Amino acid sequence: MDRTINLKLELSGEDKETLRQTMVLSNQVFDEIALYGFEHQTHSKVSIHHETYYPTREKHPELPCSLLQGIRDVACDALKGVELKRLPKSKPYSAIRYNKRVCNISLIKKRVTLSSIKGRVKASFPIPKYYEKYLLWELRTSTLSYNKQRNTFYLNVTIHKQSPETIGDKVLGIDRGIVNIAVTSSNKFFNGKPIKNVRAKYAHLRAKLQNKGTHSAKRLLRKISRKEERFVTNVNHCISKEIVAMPFDVFAIEDLTSIRVQSRTKGIEFTRKLNNWSFYQLEQFLRYKAETIGKSVISIDPRYTSQKCSACGHIYRGNRRGNSFHCVKCGFQIHADLNAARNIAEIGKSGLGRLTVTQPYMTCDEVEACKGTEIEHSHKAPPIGRGSLQVNT
Ligand SMILES: [Zn+2]
Incomplete structure (x- = not known):
């Protein structure tokens, strides 16, 4: 089973600026890669990689290559998601994906290292009591998001644990x-x-x-x-x-x-x-x-x-x-x-x-459980597929 936990990062002012710049550049590169895929009508990771990897590295040498690979994957997924019918666009502060290699998290030490345009940025985060049961779960991908009003960075981490095998029969x-x-x-x-x-x-x-x-x-x-x-x-x-x-x-x-x-x-x-x-x-x-x-x-x-x-x-x-x-x-x-x-x-x-x-299921009522802690949560309803509630106006 999968869960998503949301960590509020504690960073120095200088590191925040570095991450902001990393985010802006990442989203610019996202747009460039998406444009390539859209113009050539492909969302194949292999062919987009072949055509965009070296030119992008040359154009933006400060962007770590592992981060670039993550951006390419997200761009390919986005192109696939819209079936190449329109050009996916990002905003300067759209959330960016960090795969395991560029994001070294220790839930036990409450520390994380993130790749950036200026080398590695270290951050710490508090873990509320409610999250303690997740400390030994396996870490999957992470997403870095930024709240402009609060000038705060959050790391959404997907964690995984094998589901219990034994199921009764009542x-x-x-x-x-x-x-x-x-x-x-x-x-x-x-x-x-x-x-x-x-x-x-x-x-x-x-x-x-x-x-x-x-x-x-x-x-x-x-x-x-x-x-x-x-x-x-x-x-x-x-x-x-x-x-x-x-x-x-x-x-x-x-x-x-x-x-x-x-x-x-x-x-x-x-x-x-x-x-x-x-x-x-x-x-x-x-x-x-x-x-x-x-x-x-x-x-x-x-x-x-x-x-x-x-x-x-x-x-x-x-x-x-x-x-x-x-x-x-x-x-x-x-x-x-x-x-x-x-x-x-x-x-x-x-x-x-x-x-x-x-599998997998998204978290939905962890929001409730974490009320009153210092961890911020996006107050989203569970993902609603068909029949999403909208008002006819
Ligand atoms: Zn009968």
């Missing part, structure tokens, strides 16, 4: 939804009412603001959606925390792509995005928290989980009516979400043989 099924955010096969219901109430509170205001369309209305709209986001995030944190603490080893959930909320109008579209985002976030929190304590989360094929009778296995669309499930074959009656959760657990058990733990 499976809990979890059904996600809107009326109930989560229902577990162990009969626990997490009601969606608190979220629904908060949304209802803002829905009217949002509609009004959307019609207004002025600059301040848009700003207020963004503020509201951030507030809603924070609320949903907190609910997801609480639910996932409670679920992973349950006496089970493996948590089975439906593949997210199965959850679709129909929508036509703008207002409903917003709800749909928020729901997708929220489902995705809950899944990430579950994975992250489960993994930390040596448990795991698996995604299962969602077909028929709501139509199948969890008692006799009979599949029939008419078995489900709203919140209730009534099997036409065996007469079994149960809450529809609970029935689905039990089916999900069943599929999870049968799929245990081919269990894989997907």
